[in-house]
Structures are given as C-alpha cells and as structure tokens.
Amino acid sequence: MKKVYLVADNITSPLGATTAQNFEHLVNGVTGVRQHDNETLSDDPFFAALFEKGYFQTDERWTKFEHLIIASLTETLFGVDKNIAGKNTVLIISTTKGNISLLETETPGPELDVRIALHTSAKKIARHFGFVNEPIVISHACISGLAAMITGMRLIQSGQYDHAVVAGADVISKFVLSGFQSFQAVSPALCKPFDVDRDGINLGEGAATVILSEIKTEDEAIELVSGTISNDANHISGPSRAGEELYYAINKAIDAGGLKPEDIDFISAHGTATVYNDEMEAKAVTLAGLQHTPLNSLKGFYGHTLGASGLIEAIISAQSLKQNIIIPTQGFNKQGDDNPVNVCSQPISKPLNNCLKIASGFGGCNAAIILTKSQKEI
Structure with a gap:
C-alpha cells in the first residue's frame, strides 16, 4: 500500500x-x-x-x-x-x-x-x-x-x-x-x-x-496512515447515544494503521460542546480504550467551521506532532460526562508520534483518521 x-x-x-x-x-x-x-x-x-x-x-x-x-x-x-x-x-x-x-x-x-x-x-x-x-x-x-x-x-x-x-x-x-x-x-x-x-x-x-x-518532500513528514467512515443509522440530527458507531470507525482506523490504542499519543476530538455530541464521543473513546489518552477540542478557538473543521483541526494536529505540543481545550474546566476522558486543560509538551483525529455530524456520520510522524530515514 x-x-x-x-x-x-x-x-x-x-x-x-x-x-x-x-x-x-x-x-x-x-x-x-x-x-x-x-x-x-x-x-x-x-x-x-x-x-x-x-x-x-x-x-x-x-x-x-x-x-x-x-x-x-x-x-x-x-x-x-x-x-x-x-x-x-x-x-x-x-x-x-x-x-x-x-x-x-x-x-x-x-x-x-x-x-x-x-x-x-x-x-x-x-x-x-x-x-x-x-x-x-x-x-x-x-x-x-x-x-x-x-x-x-x-x-x-x-x-x-x-x-x-x-x-x-x-x-x-x-x-x-x-x-x-x-x-x-x-x-x-x-x-x-x-x-x-x-x-x-x-x-x-x-x-x-x-x-x-505519495512523494515525501522532507526527511521528517506527517503521514496520513489510515481513515475510516461509519454511520449511526440512528437519527437525522441526533448522534447515537451508545457511541458504538464512532468507536467502530476509531477501531478500524487504528487497526488499519497497524497500531494499538496505547500507540495513540493524543486525540483531536470533534468536541462541539453540545450535550449529546460530547457524551457520545466520550463513550466511543472509552469503548476504544483511549479514556486516559490526552484529548482536546479546538472549537473554543475557531468555533465550529463546518466543512472546514476537519481540515483545520487535522492540520493543527499535524503541527502538534511536529512541534510536540498538545493544544488545550479552551472553555473546559470540569469533567461533564459519565465516561470521563482525559481532556487537556493546559498545554502539554512531550514527544508525540501518533494522533487520532475524529469527527461526527448530522445524519449520524462519523470519521476517524490517524496521523503519524514519519521518522527520518537513517
């Protein structure tokens, strides 16, 4: 491939x-x-x-x-x-x-x-x-x-x-x-x-x-390793309450990338700040065994930019991998879901290699991609 x-x-x-x-x-x-x-x-x-x-x-x-x-x-x-x-x-x-x-x-x-x-x-x-x-x-x-x-x-x-x-x-x-x-x-x-x-x-x-x-232009570049789309088949505007369908996309993307949940360094969530979206994402992340993985949402910085949001947030995720910095979640103070996830409230600086980016939308659609720092060839 x-x-x-x-x-x-x-x-x-x-x-x-x-x-x-x-x-x-x-x-x-x-x-x-x-x-x-x-x-x-x-x-x-x-x-x-x-x-x-x-x-x-x-x-x-x-x-x-x-x-x-x-x-x-x-x-x-x-x-x-x-x-x-x-x-x-x-x-x-x-x-x-x-x-x-x-x-x-x-x-x-x-x-x-x-x-x-x-x-x-x-x-x-x-x-x-x-x-x-x-x-x-x-x-x-x-x-x-x-x-x-x-x-x-x-x-x-x-x-x-x-x-x-x-x-x-x-x-x-x-x-x-x-x-x-x-x-x-x-x-x-x-x-x-x-x-x-x-x-x-x-x-x-x-x-x-x-x-x-397909052409690598730098010794160290960001690779789009895998991507998966799923659908809740649940409701025209409300997300699945179970989170299983987003979990399916997450699991397939990780598996297609040849990775395990513990290989994911941080998650760029959709994080719209609606009650049902965030709850569903938290459930899906927990089902995937990623509840302790650092997670952020950029909606407090950009708002929801609709058709541009996935691109903007994927590019920022790529920059985070390059610069080894996880951006915090603007507006987050106290955990608000029955399935608590590791929401970043402060910037985190540490070595980063793999990011999971997820999104969900009206009609029950879900998407997940894996971005990986492609190491310099020796």
Missing part, C-alpha cells in the same frame, strides 16, 4: 492567514471567538469566530465562500511545484453550505440554481488555478473535511493520482446561524467542550487546504 504524506498546508481563519500564525495564536491561548451584535445575521447577540468586516474582496466573480477557498489555495500553492495542477493531481473541495447564503440575496430561478450548486464553484475554482482534472466535491455534514482527506488518500493509494489538493471552507450566514438556533444548539456564551456546564456550539468561519502526496 502506498504511503500518503501531508506535504503542504494552509489555514485561513480569523486567527491568521497562515498555518504558522494560527498555531502561534493557539499556543498563546488566543481565541477567535467573540460576541457579535450583527442584525444581518441574528436578531440577538451571539458568539462566533467571524472574519472582520471588509475582509472579503468586492468582486462579483467570487462569492465569500469561493474567496475563502481561493485565499487558502493561493497560500498553499505558492512555491509548490507548478506541475501540482497537472493530470496526476485531483482537486477535492470540502464544504457543508457552500454558497447557500445566495438564497438570502438573489432572485430564485434557473440562474440561481446553477450558481448555488457546489459543482459550479468547484469547476470555477479549478479553472482559476489551472487544474486539468474534474474536481470532486465532498459535502458530508461535519465530517466533510476528514471525508475529503480520506477520499484523497484512497485515490492516491489506488494509483489514480499522485497528489490530492484538498480544500475546504464555510462562511456563516443568517440561514446557517438560524438553522442551528432552531435546534437550540447555539451557546449564549463561549462554548465549553466536554465541560459539565456545556450548553451548545459557537459557529465559525474559515478555510483550510492540505496537499496529500
């Missing part, structure tokens, strides 16, 4: 325009989540991680969603071999909402139907950067980012491509925010993942890009 490496990446978020800027802010405990009083998004004040007004370019060719994808791709592709867009490369776009905000501003009709379609944006972006192959769109609720990485990994391992450029983004509109508010799932304050007092999510905007390749 071919090995697949993370050879370049970018995070574009309210915390910074590069991965390095983002990671530095996380290490220093800086969060992008704050209170907003914006009546175009909500009648009431709300907490979220949003880009500053004026960040998005005024250009009729591109929507906010597309602008974010382009910004992240541009930063990632800068300095990369120009052949990266050739026939041996596939572009994969990850998002949950895409241009859904156009429903709020445009007149319904055939033109809007075409413009709002995810494949329309993907093809425009592919042409902009000169990708010659048909782009792939992955829109699979909140596991979209991880599902896109797994898809890229499998396409490389199957021999169809040498490289996969995976980019994901979502922006927050009134349509998106009101949807979560209708579920009573939005916290009125800063979110508290895995905490006894957690009461809902904060949303966030962001984009991320990672280039996967």
Whole structure:
C-alpha cells in the first residue's frame, strides 16, 4: 500500500492567514471567538469566530465562500511545484453550505440554481488555478473535511493520482446561524467542550487546504496512515447515544494503521460542546480504550467551521506532532460526562508520534483518521 504524506498546508481563519500564525495564536491561548451584535445575521447577540468586516474582496466573480477557498489555495500553492495542477493531481473541495447564503440575496430561478450548486464553484475554482482534472466535491455534514482527506488518500493509494489538493471552507450566514438556533444548539456564551456546564456550539468561519502526496518532500513528514467512515443509522440530527458507531470507525482506523490504542499519543476530538455530541464521543473513546489518552477540542478557538473543521483541526494536529505540543481545550474546566476522558486543560509538551483525529455530524456520520510522524530515514 502506498504511503500518503501531508506535504503542504494552509489555514485561513480569523486567527491568521497562515498555518504558522494560527498555531502561534493557539499556543498563546488566543481565541477567535467573540460576541457579535450583527442584525444581518441574528436578531440577538451571539458568539462566533467571524472574519472582520471588509475582509472579503468586492468582486462579483467570487462569492465569500469561493474567496475563502481561493485565499487558502493561493497560500498553499505558492512555491509548490507548478506541475501540482497537472493530470496526476485531483482537486477535492470540502464544504457543508457552500454558497447557500445566495438564497438570502438573489432572485430564485434557473440562474440561481446553477450558481448555488457546489459543482459550479468547484469547476470555477479549478479553472482559476489551472487544474486539468474534474474536481470532486465532498459535502458530508461535519465530517466533510476528514471525508475529503480520506477520499484523497484512497485515490492516491489506488494509483489514480499522485497528489490530492484538498480544500475546504464555510462562511456563516443568517440561514446557517438560524438553522442551528432552531435546534437550540447555539451557546449564549463561549462554548465549553466536554465541560459539565456545556450548553451548545459557537459557529465559525474559515478555510483550510492540505496537499496529500505519495512523494515525501522532507526527511521528517506527517503521514496520513489510515481513515475510516461509519454511520449511526440512528437519527437525522441526533448522534447515537451508545457511541458504538464512532468507536467502530476509531477501531478500524487504528487497526488499519497497524497500531494499538496505547500507540495513540493524543486525540483531536470533534468536541462541539453540545450535550449529546460530547457524551457520545466520550463513550466511543472509552469503548476504544483511549479514556486516559490526552484529548482536546479546538472549537473554543475557531468555533465550529463546518466543512472546514476537519481540515483545520487535522492540520493543527499535524503541527502538534511536529512541534510536540498538545493544544488545550479552551472553555473546559470540569469533567461533564459519565465516561470521563482525559481532556487537556493546559498545554502539554512531550514527544508525540501518533494522533487520532475524529469527527461526527448530522445524519449520524462519523470519521476517524490517524496521523503519524514519519521518522527520518537513517
């Protein structure tokens, strides 16, 4: 089986325009989540991680969603071999909402139907950067980012491509925010993942890009060892109460990576700070025998960035492996689940080799990937 490496990446978020800027802010405990009083998004004040007004370019060719994808791709592709867009490369776009905000501003009709379609944006972006192959769109609720990485990994391992450029983004509109508010799932304050007092999510905007390749560009690189997807087949919005289906994905990913539970150095959880999501994750982690493994959630820094969340959090996990630092869980104070897990409340510095990244989403979807520090060859 071919090995697949993370050879370049970018995070574009309210915390910074590069991965390095983002990671530095996380290490220093800086969060992008704050209170907003914006009546175009909500009648009431709300907490979220949003880009500053004026960040998005005024250009009729591109929507906010597309602008974010382009910004992240541009930063990632800068300095990369120009052949990266050739026939041996596939572009994969990850998002949950895409241009859904156009429903709020445009007149319904055939033109809007075409413009709002995810494949329309993907093809425009592919042409902009000169990708010659048909782009792939992955829109699979909140596991979209991880599902896109797994898809890229499998396409490389199957021999169809040498490289996969995976980019994901979502922006927050009134349509998106009101949807979560209708579920009573939005916290009125800063979110508290895995905490006894957690009461809902904060949303966030962001984009991320990672280039996967069978070609190792550095002596020490991060390898995407394995990835698995499962489904609860339980409920359209509520996660399984048992956690067995996420456990299945975790167990399969660890086994496919040739590892054992004790080999996992830390877990990057989905950690939305809703009562049921965090409880389900804690049960799944416990079933996997990983309840003592250090675990974090980044939602207190970024909010829930939907289709970009899996990518952003996987890239930060890769940086954690490289720099041997586990980022703490912003907002966590006291254990709040019947199955206690080892939630990081302070930064941890220690040698790190293997990370388990997990995510879950509406429709009962679950995903798990293993990232491993590929050691220098002697």
